[in-house]
Every structure is written in C-alpha cells, then in structure tokens.
Amino acid sequence: GQNIDQPTEMTATEGAIVQINCTYQTSGFNGLFWYQQHAGEAPTFLSYNVLDGLEEKGRFSSFLSRSKGYSYLLLKELQMKDSASYLCAALSNDYKLSFGAGTTVTVRA
C-alpha cells in the first residue's frame, strides 16, 4: 500500500518562512505533487518534482530526495492568504496519486 506522512498543523507569522515536510512510501515512484486547498474549496496544483533537487516558483519552493522518500514545501514571505491546507501526493508506478492527510497552515498577523 501507499503511505504518505505530513504534519497535521503548523502556525507561523506573516512574513516568515514555513517548511512542510512529507515522507512517502509507494509502490514505485513517478513523481511528487503539492496542492493547496483553502477551506471549502477544491485542491489547486502548486508543484511537481520527479528528479532530486529544489524547484522554485515564486514564494513557493519544493524539494525532493528520492533516495530518502522525502519532500518538503517551503513557503516564504508568508501572507494571510497562505492560510490553507497543503497536500502532499505521490504518484506510484501504476500512476495513481496517493495523498497525505494534509497540513493546515495558519498564518498569524
């Protein structure tokens, strides 16, 4: 089966940096996705990593280490609108996405 672990909650101050860690175990591996989900809304795509290393996209960056089964999402210069749930998802060999339970990030003024 698939196992995706990420912290349940994180709190940070506006303007700060937060790192959300994710570890995964899947039947084979074809990539790691991060999604953002605001309360009551659908998840929206943030990033995709398939090779080791850091992918930077504006204030958000995502890192992958395939050998460690580990990824993180880095949110810089936090804004109040970044308060949301962040979902880590791994794509297995049969191309099925398995999601973690999500990390709720609360940004305080």
Place this chain on the structure above:
Amino acid sequence: IAGITQAPTSQILAAGRRMTLRCTQDMRHNAMYWYRQDLGLGLRLIHYSNTAGTTGKGEVPDGYSVSRANTDDFPLTLASAVPSQTSVYFCASSHDETGHGYTFGSGTRLTVV
C-alpha cells in the same frame, strides 16, 4: 471556461436511497477520478477511468459504482447510501494516467442521514 463541473454542490440524502453525483469536464482529458475527503484521512481514491470505456477500483470502492460512456462524463453512483458515506466528494481529471494537468472539480458535500 474550461474545467470540471460537479453537481450537486451539496445534498442531504436519506439512508438507503440511491444517488448519482455528476462530473463533466470539457478539457478532453483522458483520465478521470473520484475521491472522497474526510477529516484526518485526506483524499482517498474511490474509482478511476484511464480512458473512455474503461474503469478501475481505487482504495475505497465498496458501495460505489462508476461508468465512463464518453470522454467528458464520469458519474459516481451510490446504490444504497449509508451514513459512513457522508463526505466531500471530488471529481478530478488529467491529460492521461501520468497525473499531469491534474484538475479538481469544486466538490459535492454529501450528508447521509
């Protein structure tokens, strides 16, 4: 506007009743998926379809059925609803089974009483 449309937005359903959740996409995506999202459990795959005419079981398929008669539509049917099927249901689609271009619908909040 291209995307995925789900209907209804929300529904309260009596236990034992039959219900079909509708999902339509206009992006010509080959692959479509149904997930349920429950607090603390995240998104779990119910059924999927890699292309029109084919379907497959996901992680939690029991009590649900799907059909894929054409590329655009992927309805999810609960034959006889039970309270444990109270959840938020998301339909999603992607270009193909590799997961790229994954797009979610806005969700259906279903309460079975």
